[in-house]
Amino acid sequence: MARPRRLRQSAWSRDLVAENRLHVSDLIWPIFVHDRDIAREPIRSLQGVDRLSITEAVKEAKEARDLGIKVLALFPHLDERLRTVDAKAAIDPNGLIPTVCRAIKSEVPDIGLLVDVALDPYTDHGHDGLLVDGKIVNDATVEMLIQQTLVQVEGGADIVAPSDMMDGRIGAIRNALEATGHHDTLIMSYAAKYASAFYGPYRDAIGVKALKGDKKTYQMDSANSDEAVREVAIDISEGADMVMVKPGLPYLDIVQRVSETFKVPTFVYQVSGEYAMIKAAVEKGFMDHDRAALETLLAFKRAGASGILTYFAKHVAQLLRN
Ligand SMILES: NCC(=O)CCC(=O)O
Numbered sequence: 001m002a003r004p005r006r007l008r009q010s011a012w013s014r015d016l017v018a019e020n021r022l023h024v025s026d027l028i029w030p031i032f033v034h035d036r037d038i039a040r041e042p043i044r045s046l047q048g049v050d051r052l053s054i055t056e057a058v059k060e061a062k063e064a065r066d067l068g069i070k071v072l073a074l075f076p077h078l079d080e081r082l083r084t085v086d087a088k089a090a091i092d093p094n095g096l097i098p099t100v101c102r103a104i105k106s107e108v109p110d111i112g113l114l115v116d117v118a119l120d121p122y123t124d125h126g127h128d129g130l131l132v133d134g135k136i137v138n139d140a141t142v143e144m145l146i147q148q149t150l151v152q153v154e155g156g157a158d159i160v161a162p163s164d165m166m167d168g169r170i171g172a173i174r175n176a177l178e179a180t181g182h183h184d185t186l187i188m189s190y191a192a193k194y195a196s197a198f199y200g201p202y203r204d205a206i207g208v209k210a211l212k213g214d215k216k217t218y219q220m221d222s223a224n225s226d227e228a229v230r231e232v233a234i235d236i237s238e239g240a241d242m243v244m245v246k247p248g249l250p251y252l253d254i255v256q257r258v259s260e261t262f263k264v265p266t267f268v269y270q271v272s273g274e275y276a277m278i279k280a281a282v283e284k285g286f287m288d289h290d291r292a293a294l295e296t297l298l299a300f301k302r303a304g305a306s307g308i309l310t311y312f313a314k315h316v317a318q319l320l321r322n
């Protein structure tokens with residue numbers, strides 16, 4: 001008689017036949033850095049996540065490296081006065097992110113640094129691109145993204161991750177990297193990024209106060225799946241080394257479809273709202289923190305993800321080590 005339960009009868013037999021496993025090297029840890037003189041500042045909507053000073057970010061990079069985490073993703077929280085309609089702080093060679101990259105690379109050269117390429121932390125309106133007459137203008141934004149890429153790469157970033165969803169930016173960034181001798185810089189494209197309600201706490205983390213309108217003219221419509229395949233195909237053809245699907249859990253079907261269709265390294269971002277939901281439910285006593293975190297991360301592996309950006313990364317790296 002077929003008794004699938006035979007294989008489930010003990011921990012050792014379940015482990016023996018497990019089809020997927022979560023490893024610390026699957027994790028990319030996003031951290032928030034600010035330009036203030038405060039070592040750590042809690043983020044109200046992201047329990048357990050703080051904005052860090054540069055010194056503190058270097059300390060965390062060392063701890064992450066020692067835990068076996070391979071890559072940190074860096075996100076800036078800028079002083080209000082540096083957010084402008086032209087987002088010029090994004091292309092400052094001595095800006096916050098290039099400075100953090102230099103600081104981390106000088107003390108922890110063996111951890112990979114992934115930087116975001118998008119204008120939302122730098123604009124006064126909170127959009128990822130330049131806003132002209134109520135519209136996000138594509139090609140002028142791409143020119144800015146090229147400059148933003150180059151200052152970050154010159155600061156020491158290893159992976160650039162355009163999260164803006166402008167058309168043509170992967171090709172333009174790849175050409176600029178080649179033309180400036182940065183042949184080895186990796187591009188992880190946020191190729192299928194959906195206009196999502198789950199980014200709320202992230203906006204709080206980077207200090208976007210009042211987003212004007214929404215991002216539906218550039219981020220994808222959650223109704224669509226074929227469109228994700230077209231977006232990924234374009235970004236690969238333009239020179240992306242790795243692609244990303246975002247958010248994570250509500251888009252597992254897209255993760256699976258992209259990884260199966262293209263066979264390129266496919267990453268997934270377990271975004272701030274997904275993290276915050278688990279934290280809130282745990283706080284209410286509705287579920288177990290570590291089991292919920294590990295189960296969601298394993299689900300991404302099962303769907304075919306090569307790696308996961310998650311605010312749980314450091315904690316889970318500690319769990320996996322024990
Ligand atoms: N470009 C990075 C993000 O938009 C992160 C979103 C989130 O964690 O909600």
Ligand SMILES: [Mg+2]
Pocket residue numbers: 165166167168191231234235
């Ligand atoms: Mg695209």
